[in-house]
Amino acid sequence: MRPPNARYLILIFLSFSYFSLAQAETYALIADRLIDGKSNDALQNKAVIVSGTQITAITDITRIPKDAIRVNLPGTTLMPGMINAHEHPLLYKSDYQNAHLQGSSAYKALLGLSNLQRLLKAGWTTIRVMGDGDVYYANQDIRKAIDAGIFIGPRLTGAAHYISITGGGGDINYFSPEQKVLADGLIADGPEEIRKAIRKEIKYGSDWIKIMVTGAFMSVGDNPRNVSFSPEELSAAVEEASRQNIPVAAHAHATAGINQAVIAGARSIEHGSYLNEESIALMVEHQTYYVPTITVGDYYANSGKLLAQSKNDDFYLSFRDDWLVMIGKAHQAGVKIAVGSDLCGYAVESQVCAREFATLVEAGLSPMDAIKAGTSVGAELLQWDDRIGSIEVNKLADIIAVPGNPLLDMSALEKPVFVMKNGQIIINILENYSAINN
Numbered sequence: 001m002r003p004p005n006a007r008y009l010i011l012i013f014l015s016f017s018y019f020s021l022a023q024a025e026t027y028a029l030i031a032d033r034l035i036d037g038k039s040n041d042a043l044q045n046k047a048v049i050v051s052g053t054q055i056t057a058i059t060d061i062t063r064i065p066k067d068a069i070r071v072n073l074p075g076t077t078l079m080p081g082m083i084n085a086h087e088h089p090l091l092y093k094s095d096y097q098n099a100h101l102q103g104s105s106a107y108k109a110l111l112g113l114s115n116l117q118r119l120l121k122a123g124w125t126t127i128r129v130m131g132d133g134d135v136y137y138a139n140q141d142i143r144k145a146i147d148a149g150i151f152i153g154p155r156l157t158g159a160a161h162y163i164s165i166t167g168g169g170g171d172i173n174y175f176s177p178e179q180k181v182l183a184d185g186l187i188a189d190g191p192e193e194i195r196k197a198i199r200k201e202i203k204y205g206s207d208w209i210k211i212m213v214t215g216a217f218m219s220v221g222d223n224p225r226n227v228s229f230s231p232e233e234l235s236a237a238v239e240e241a242s243r244q245n246i247p248v249a250a251h252a253h254a255t256a257g258i259n260q261a262v263i264a265g266a267r268s269i270e271h272g273s274y275l276n277e278e279s280i281a282l283m284v285e286h287q288t289y290y291v292p293t294i295t296v297g298d299y300y301a302n303s304g305k306l307l308a309q310s311k312n313d314d315f316y317l318s319f320r321d322d323w324l325v326m327i328g329k330a331h332q333a334g335v336k337i338a339v340g341s342d343l344c345g346y347a348v349e350s351q352v353c354a355r356e357f358a359t360l361v362e363a364g365l366s367p368m369d370a371i372k373a374g375t376s377v378g379a380e381l382l383q384w385d386d387r388i389g390s391i392e393v394n395k396l397a398d399i400i401a402v403p404g405n406p407l408l409d410m411s412a413l414e415k416p417v418f419v420m421k422n423g424q425i426i427i428n429i430l431e432n433y434s435a436i437n438n
């Protein structure tokens with residue numbers, strides 16, 4: 001065997017040195033203003049210094065380290081990467097309960113990965129999956145592949161399935177009794193079946209439990225004003241999950257369902273369409289997070305896109321105004337509200353998800369509080385506030401830049417021009433750069 005020639009060795013040496021240099025890259029991100037996700041005002045004349053995966057300094061723009069690569073983002077605002085606390089990445093058609101029966105888990109994984117990459121490019125650096133239209137565990141596999149560095153994608157956490165009663169919002173109710181279809185949800189009745197469903201969820205990688213406490217709007221044959229699980233079943237769910245240090249997210253529309261889930265110890269209430277003063281008081285007392293997901297109802301109302309639409313439109317539009325008033329009251333009372341879009345499966349253009357920020361402002365949150373709901377408060381809900389959700393020294397560098405000033409125009413959040421996750425530049429539209437080709 002001939003020894004490798006010197007030229008070849010130099011090439012190997014150079015590529016290794018380039019690789020190690022690339023790992024230690026230091027960037028200085030420079031925009032017109034900085035929203036750090038914690039402060040009540042935007043900061044001026046600051047540069048964010050990123051080394052490797054972390055934010056290492058926030059300095060005056062006159063004090064940028066000489067070795068830093070300057071990323072100039074004129075006309076934009078820097079802010080933390082957005083956190084979507086309620087999403088279903090695998091849903092690939094609006095009519096998800098029908099689509100669920102048509103696509104294999106593998107097909108959903110492929111479309112889901114592509115969808116998650118689009119969401120990352122749209123500024124969503126972290127996504128909590130709230131159960132999905134898949135009998136298997138495609139989201140958990142996608143997360144594994146992203147964490148292993150095989151594909152670029154957002155940080156993922158969440159539940160593989162929604163746990164539902166027979167005939168509830170996670171079941172499929174439009175076939176004849178002779179047809180044995182596998183529902184997208186995990187069907188569990190009684191405390192013992194619920195415990196077993198939770199154990200299975202955790203076994204295969206869910207780090208949240210999602211439970212359908214009431215009926216749903218967008219599934220056929222169940223009623224969002226009805227309560228599905230009994231208090232005994234809810235307590236069993238929270239007790240089982242808590243013993244394994246897994247939080248519970250409760251889908252709940254009906255007032256009694258919201259209140260029972262809060263009392264049982266759910267960490268978050270999803271939707272909460274019929275919350276009342278008592279619900280708000282209970283959520284304050286139990287420090288329950290609230291993820292209203294307003295935009296999805298607006299998007300589908302009168303669209304004719306859903307099989308369940310006939311029960312949705314009048315129903316939804318009749319309470320929307322009152323609901324938004326209650327969301328504002330909950331915020332005033334101190335309930336921590338997080339952004340969740342519940343909308344951005346493959347069929348929906350990913351920019352639409354960020355409209356949730358504007359609807360929270362419509363409900364009475366200040367623009368800055370709405371931005372916190374989708375950044376630092378979302379991180380607290382996920383119990384990841386030690387690493388993401390704000391632009392602070394030692395946090396992971398999940399940072400976006402949006403055009404203009406989002407405090408004056410929330411639609412800026414729908415079109416980020418720069419996205420960085422974990423210190424890696426994902427897109428920089430100003431330089432026509434994208435790390436993802438789809």
Ligand SMILES: [Zn+2]
Nearest residue numbers: 086088130342
């Ligand atoms: Zn949902």
